[in-house]
Amino acid sequence: MVQTQTGKARMIPIRLPEVQVNRIDEIVDTFGYKSRTDFIREAIEHYVKEVELVKIIKIRDIPREEAKREIRDYLKSRDKAWLDEIADDMGLDFAFVVDVVEELEKEGFAKEV
Secondary structure (H helix, E strand, O other): OOEEOOEEOOOOOOOOOHHHHHHHHHHHHHHOOOOHHHHHHHHHHHHHHHHHOOOOOOOOOOOHHHHHHHHHHHHHOOOOOOHHHHHHHHOOOHHHHHHHHHHHHHOOOOOOO
16 A cells, blocks of 8 residues: 555556547656556546535525525625626525616616626
8 A cells, every 4th residue: 555645545446448548548658647547646636626626506595585685785795796796605596686686776776887
């Protein structure tokens, strides 16, 4: 067993189609990797870092008036905000946010810039 910076390494056997193995071999040769294993390890590390950056947003289902109050409070705390930011930060459906903000615009509370 190999020791890594974070502890013991574990072996995970996988099967790959021949076409994919050939592509990996080409990359290993082209970019000077020591081995397929080094390339695959680096590829996995890169992908794990990428996936960790993904933000998962749970959409809340709240009454319109409650959303309106929350969006109003959100906008009070900022000079301006994009609609997608409001939806993401508050966990609300984007189309729902658009409708509520349009209503707030008609009431004179918010304005499009």
